Amino acid sequence: MSSKAPVAATSPPAPVVDAVPQELLSRFRVVKREFLKEHAAWAVLLEHAATGAQLVSIEAPSAGGGDEKVFGIAFPTEPSDSTGVAHILEHSVLCGSERYPCKEPFAELLRSSQQTFLNAMTYPDRTVYPVASLNEQDFRNLVGVYLDAVFRPRLSPWTLMQEGWRLEPSEEDKSRFKLSGVVYSEMKGVYSSADSLHAMACGQALFPGQSYGVSSGGDPAAIPSLSYADFVGFHRRNYQPSKARLFFWGDDDVAERLRVVDEYLTLGNIHDEEAHANGAGDPLPSGWKDPQSLTSWWPPGGARTGEATAYSPASPSDVVDEASAAAAAAAAPWTEPRTIRVEYPAAVSAEDDAGADAAADVASAAAEAAGEDSSGHFVTVCWALPDGGVGPGDADYVSDADRLGLQLVSALLLGTRTAPLHKALVDSAMGTAVTGGGLATHLRQGVFEAGLKGVWPAAVGAGPEDDQDAAVQAAVQSLVMDTLAATAAAGFDADHVEAELNTLEFAVREFGAGGTPKGLSLFLGAAGSWIYGRDPIDEMKFEDALAELRGRVEADAKGYLSGLMQRFLLDNKHRVTVHSAPSRTLSARLNSAEEAGVASVVSGMTPEDQAVAAEAAAALSRRQATPDTEQALASVPVLTRDALRRDAVIVPREERLLSLGDAGRCQLLAHALPGTNGIAHVAVSLDLGARLPAHLVQWLPLFAQLLTTTGSATRDDVQMSHRIGAATGGVSASAHASPVPGRRDVARLSLTVGGKALNHRVGDLAAIMQELLLTAPLAARQDLLRSQVRESVAATESALLSAGHRHAMSVLGATLSFPGELAHVMGGLPQLRFLRQLRARLESKDAAVAAAAAAEAQEVMEAIRGMALAAAASDAAAPGGADSGALATVVAGEDAAAAAGDAVCAVLRALAEQAPAAGLPGSGAASPSGVVGVGHSVSASLSPMAAMGLAGGFAEAEAAAAAGEGPRRVAVLVPTSVSYVCEAGIGFASPGEGVLTEGPEAGGAPLAAPAESHVASSLLSLGHLWDSVRVQGNAYGAGAAVDAVGGSVSFWSYRDPRIGGTLRDYATSSTWLRAGTGGSDPDAVDRATISAVGGMDKPASPSDKGSQSTSRWLLGITDEQVQARRDAVLGASPQSAADLADAIDQARSGTDGSGHVCVVTGKDIARAEGIIGADGKAAPGWQVVDAFKGERA
């Protein structure tokens, strides 16, 4: 088989698959083999002869060892109802299989493998299981465990009860039952987010009555309809070897790929279902029945019966929210467009939640006028695009070039703030932010969506006596349709088309250099089309389609692009306008419907059945609390420490101190790295800390946004956007507060402006950065200022609802360190409050108020610009300390790094030369008064939170602790039915002392926490916290983290049904770390070490490597110290667990025996947990903040 003929120098060598022994290869049919020039790799498509399963084997070129190997397997899993069966199965197959009979092989792999990616995802039409590792043996272990899991899982009723749903006695009142389960909790969180609900409604509305018309993630109201028989049956039908689509990428042994795939496909989807149904070794309580027989009375559609129901798949982590969908069998095209109205649960504010009546269902005009309550209407226009067929013979075939052309049209319409449809939507001022995002192509049929959120009837001109629903719907729909028609008639600007074509080309060429492992991106990108019969290898190519697209655009841009818009959007009647209206009573109605549903189920059960259900829940809890046997655990293969690489990855870095002439000096960090794909990244970082008054910190994020979006002195925002698109891969600006080793009371506060470009365009990139920094009009463009503030408010609110744990950690971070306080002011609740107030003033009906706000914004923006220029003119930044100054960074290939360095230093020189002439505040020496941060100790009067009139800053917390007051306990109320529970304190240094426990003299890095604490926190997160908070407590996620620089220890949970119980689990962490089941078990520490090293070795893109190197440099960490920290991790012993236990005790040594606590939760839960008392007031010791009012209760 092996082709031994010599190959010409220009041809690639023959694929390795040719050399696989005939006996093994003959078990497959080679369907196709092709050298992919896009990825410099052979791709071979094989079909397993005995089963018909398909395998794509990609022989990626080796870059000299340690390359990432990727495996994935996909099954088509189209649900027929909203019970979430596909999603629950995705969780469940990873809970033990024939060959790996422990409780959670998935968790064991997280605990003990070197995986660089390990996950599973449920899409509306498929389930995918990808893994990746750098270590070949580890990779084979992962592949074996995953193949056994998907084909031969132990799907017992215990699995469904744990991962799906169960009835269990309530903790507070044992005579009452409640619903619980991991996916049940996860989806309650998803169904709490207005953005997710609206996206799901859009996905479902296009495909009623089809598999994309139901919730693949699971509607919490329908999940309890899932029976054990349906659960197992779904697996038996869909996880057949014949339906499997398998994928390999990397430089691993190709023959071994075929061998292991053949082995598992031949074993097939065969297992002892009867034994599983009886509990898989853990017998069920006698009298146990399939829940179906207990809940067949469950209302069809669940507790949401009677509500508008157009909800569908879910958003976060493992449930892939396409905000869109397409039918499994292509949907029959519509002859008329449709509209649909649904409701979502809006925030309930303090004054109207007592006795909300029908009138309160629509948010009050008073709240609207105050601009305080941001829940408005969502209206999105959605199209289903043709199926596209599998080949040119199909009637609705869409060519590869046209598919790319649709991406181009989508980017032209919506891709930038100046794109015509995006701009029309924002400029209309009818809503707060654009929804939809244009084209999505992840499912069988493409979908196009665009609309607005935060729409108020008054903003579309509807009065109280008008039909407000009809008015908001019609206003947004007309705006979208009219803009499309006008744009198609006029065509796009030539320079706009060139800019977006360049951006598209940049994106496809950067593919794989941008962060996500390339093999993983290829697998996830191809899997969707593959299950519908498209050629998976064709899906990985782009060069020919790109060339064809460019040719068509060059021949007749208007004819071609307007033609696509006409065919796929304007003439396409498969269109629905989805309207999600806020309801202030829906949340309460859903909760009481669920309670009533459970009560009616339970009252319909015989006392015997109730007792059996209670006993099953108790037995599950005992089973979860019982560790696996040694034998079961030993089935999961584990590497030894010897297999771990000793050498730390050191990113090569050249440091140069360059003179800027009279204007001081500039520090340049240049990283010449392989794998940049001809792309250079450059940035300038300007230290503002020594100049910026405390009360201006809150303005920095807005400054960064306006800097890149308002144009320049010679180009308006539209022209500048086109110039950026045509010449670069993007320009961005951001503000950061970073820590200074050994000092929790100072911070480095910097503004970073940077971008990426092809090597030969880096001069253009630098010129753009300079033009923006020196001449961007910023707040002088008042129209852009107002729309930016509106969008920022909406984005910050969405983040608060979808990532509550991050906001809770932000609240705690502000208490624990000064950098944390700055970060909180720039990204947490204080930022939201600031933006809302600014928006209210800018949009005030009182013209004088609006004018004053605009004038203030302009003055502040120019002052910040002056400080940035002054930073460029001051001395160069220095490592490890807190000196103010300028820093330039470069990441590029070896041939391009020097030129990129020259270009970026020229930017700093130009800035520095302008600084003295500018005559702006801060252009002279750093002013000692009103100064924050760097190099200065901070007092409460200089706290940016104090300057905003807010309590809870670092200095205040330190003073409170010194006065013997208890730790802070804060509850942030948002409209949600799950909680995010965080606790934190300083564990590795005494407050205020800034102790270096591990100084450079000791051979370690100048950080507060020892490197081994990383192993111990991983052990705790994947051990005790996984078992107690996730498995038993049903939170979707939980963990512990150590901040190496600041020395804090923190706990977090995500989408958690509990608060008090979770805090109790945190409290037992140090005991667990010292006990036999935890850190004192040397084997457990060994496994945690392997997992921690896997985490440290995750492959990074060149630009990520450059960022990591830069932050190490800023922290003053030398290469020797990086190696010393790796050595310490590799040598971690049970002592490191004991040390973390001590640190946790220190962190939790507040006067009430806890750390600082912050929970983000819903009002009803806060009441049930006793955080809000019966009198409606905060319980003693708690502060309650209503995030949607911004006021303290």
Ligand SMILES: [Zn+2]
């Ligand atoms: Zn999930």
